[in-house]
Amino acid sequence: MHIRIEKALLDNPGWKAKDIAKELDLNKKEINSFLYENTKFFKVDEEYRWTLKKLKFHIEFATDCWIDCSKFEKALSKLESPLDSETETIIFLIPKGCNLLLEAVARLMALANQLVYKNKNVILDFTKCSTTLHYLNRMGFFEHISTDIKVLPRRPKTSTAETYKGNSEKVIEFGAIDILEPDDAIPVDLKKRFVVLAGEKYSAAASTILSELFWNVSEHSESPLPGFIALQHYAQSKTPHIQTVISDSGNGIVEPLKLILDKRYPLVAKEIESSEINADVLLLKKIFLDGHISKTKIKERGLGISSSNAHAAKFDANISVRQETFEVKFIYKNGELFKFWYELDKARILGTHICFDFFLDETQQLSLN
Numbered sequence: 517m518h519i520r521i522e523k524a525l526l527d528n529p530g531w532k533a534k535d536i537a538k539e540l541d542l543n544k545k546e547i548n549s550f551l552y553e554n555t556k557f558f559k560v561d562e563e564y565r566w567t568l569k570k571l572k573f574h575i576e577f578a579t580d581c582w583i584d585c586s587k588f589e590k591a592l593s594k595l596e597s598p599l600d601s602e603t604e605t606i607i608f609l610i611p612k613g614c615n616l617l618l619e620a621v622a623r624l625m626a627l628a629n630q631l632v633y634k635n636k637n638v639i640l641d642f643t644k645c646s647t648t649l650h651y652l653n654r655m656g657f658f659e660h661i662s663t664d665i666k667v668l669p670r671r672p673k674t675s676t677a678e679t680y681k682g683n684s685e686k687v688i689e690f691g692a693i694d695i696l697e698p699d700d701a702i703p704v705d706l707k708k709r710f711v712v713l714a715g716e717k718y719s720a721a722a723s724t725i726l727s728e729l730f731w732n733v734s735e736h737s738e739s740p741l742p743g744f745i746a747l748q749h750y751a752q753s754k755t756p757h758i759q760t761v762i763s764d765s766g767n768g769i770v771e772p773l774k775l776i777l778d779k780r781y782p783l784v785a786k787e788i789e790s791s792e793i794n795a796d797v798l799l800l801k802k803i804f805l806d807g808h809i810s811k812t813k814i815k816e817r818g819l820g821i822s823s824s825n826a827h828a829a830k831f832d833a834n835i836s837v838r839q840e841t842f843e844v845k846f847i848y849k850n851g852e853l854f855k856f857w858y859e860l861d862k863a864r865i866l867g868t869h870i871c872f873d874f875f876l877d878e879t880q881q882l883s884l885n
Contacts, residue, residue, distance in 0.1 A: 521550065690746040707722045737765070745760070844856070
């Protein structure tokens with residue numbers, strides 16, 4: 517009976533039990549009883565119309581290329597948002613020649629953990645791309661994803677990140693940001709490595725950005741899932757740069773502040789309300805550029821993010837900030853904001869995911885080679 521009903525609904529989604537019964541020459545009561553006993557496979561709406569549930573879907577990244585955030589989001593956008601889907605199993609396919617940049621790795625890690633937390637089955641399939649599996653193992657990826665996530669062809673038995681931790685000048689492996697017991701050595705180690713790669717002139721910027729955002733996750737995430745932070749030097753890139761990611765699965769930057777904006781910052785609220793720009797986007801932009809907006813009533817708070825942004829601007833860094841359903845980018849040139857970009861209606865990913873790209877000049881590259 518299951519196969520016959522499935523075929524009927526595949527050809528005629530939205531049929532009622534009486535329609536299915538008529539098509540299959542069966543008793544309506546018998547069909548109804550079967551459908552309600554198998555809601556794992558079938559779903560019904562308020563008008564008692566039945567459709568098939570999708571039990572799994574595949575998210576496949578592009579072949580033979582580097583996957584940055586743009587390509588990562590493009591792969592997500594082809595299907596319904598996995599966090600909001602009724603689909604029970606989400607399979608991420610990493611095809612031949614698919615190389616994930618650190619910024620994409622961070623989003624994949626966060627989303628995969630969030631899906632497991634929502635009782636989804638998650639499969640990461642590296643069958644056709646073992647090189648990316650080995651790279652992620654070196655970065656400590658598998659130490660920070662849920663043990664309930666299935667890895668194909670198999671999860672590495674030995675962590676090369678643990679074996680070779682600290683032995684590479686080009687990477688700082690993923691470090692967890694536990695909101696209950698944060699390891700304050702992590703931002704210090706990152707800052708030291710950043711300065712080794714980029715030079716002493718970056719010392720203040722690296723210290724501010726890494727410390728402020730590390731502790732921001734620890735203090736404000738309020739998520740049962742830990743955040744994480746990592747660094748990678750892309751020396752062979754067309755534009756050599758250092759990429760740093762800070763990611764969490766918490767409440768985001770904008771959502772908590774929206775609750776107190778009218779009462780505590782009425783002028784900001786009025787400006788946002790009268791603007792044609794999306795309210796969430798404009799609020800996030802003001803937080804990064806102006807600061808002085810905080811959940812707490814302490815006058816000095818609310819400057820960490822804007823201070824980090826100011827330090828990044830001095831070195832013409834690019835900054836991307838992913839929130840639950842939208843993303844913004846700050847692109848700097850000659851110390852000034854050259855371009856502000858945003859995109860709405862993205863697949864839902866909880867938390868805040870920030871990526872800094874610092875581009876190194878030829879003098880710095882020569883000193884590193």
